[in-house]
Amino acid sequence: MNVREALGAYFIMGSNNANLDPLFVLEQALKGGITLFQFREKGANAKVGDEKVKLAKDMQQLCKQYNVPFIVNDDVNLAINIHADGVHVGQDDESAVNIKKNCPSHFIVGVSATNLAEAKQAVIDGADYIGVGPIFATNTKEDAKAPIGLDGITEIRDAVGDIPMVAIGGIKHEHTPGIIKAGADGVSVISAISQAESPLVAARDIRELVDQHKSV
Ligand SMILES: Cc1ncc(COP(=O)(O)OP(=O)(O)O)c(N)n1
Numbered sequence: 001m002n003v004r005e006a007l008g009a010y011f012i013m014g015s016n017n018a019n020l021d022p023l024f025v026l027e028q029a030l031k032g033g034i035t036l037f038q039f040r041e042k043g044a045n046a047k048v049g050d051e052k053v054k055l056a057k058d059m060q061q062l063c064k065q066y067n068v069p070f071i072v073n074d075d076v077n078l079a080i081n082i083h084a085d086g087v088h089v090g091q092d093d094e095s096a097v098n099i100k101k102n103c104p105s106h107f108i109v110g111v112s113a114t115n116l117a118e119a120k121q122a123v124i125d126g127a128d129y130i131g132v133g134p135i136f137a138t139n140t141k142e143d144a145k146a147p148i149g150l151d152g153i154t155e156i157r158d159a160v161g162d163i164p165m166v167a168i169g170g171i172k173h174e175h176t177p178g179i180i181k182a183g184a185d186g187v188s189v190i191s192a193i194s195q196a197e198s199p200l201v202a203a204r205d206i207r208e209l210v211d212q213h214k215s216v
């Protein structure tokens, strides 16, 4: 997998993020052209145990049909057990160093960074990509840090070289050109697609802007 390309239109969702059937929403997003999907099942009433595994597998199957890589948030064991394409971990999750040590080499490990120091450390730890944010204020993640804005993206890009990097937090489709111009390889969204009147149109709008503004 070309990670930088995959980061272009990166959709994240769990059952809590959509008012409609999450599998319907995911299929709409896939039809709209998302390039990567992260299964993030957390928050109040999040599915656990067998129900979580079933939803993950159903979503993974859909992603396979559309040839879109499937990443699991936080839950490294789940990612390994269902043969996901990778895992995304934050500062309070299992360390990238451990995951890299114990997982096959094709397994993609994404790491969150909310500031320059965390971004530099993620590179040292061997992250395959970094997720930087929040760029703007967001209501989707309760424990989100203070927004770093577009300048925050550029500051991190200038310091970390060319590691694949995606921006996250409060992003709407119209932010895409500015985010890519600031130095990110793509945009990562939850509500901009999952809460949209048409997830398909929302995904398509983001994908088109990514394709217009991304140089690779
Ligand atoms: C692409 C991407 N970037 C950042 C995050 C946030 O990860 P984390 O800080 O571990 O927070 P949770 O998502 O686990 O609440 C992400 N999931 N994806």
Ligand SMILES: Cc1nc(C(=O)O)sc1CCOP(=O)(O)O
Pocket (backbone or CB within 6 Å): 012, 112, 113, 131, 132, 133, 134, 135, 137, 138, 139, 140, 141, 144, 145, 168, 169, 170, 171, 188, 189, 190, 191, 192
């Ligand atoms: C999952 C997540 N991580 C963030 C971070 O800053 O690391 S912000 C965030 C929520 C993104 O949701 P929305 O696109 O609806 O704002």
Ligand SMILES: [Mg+2]
Pocket (backbone or CB within 6 Å): 073, 074, 088, 089, 090, 091, 093
């Ligand atoms: Mg996490």
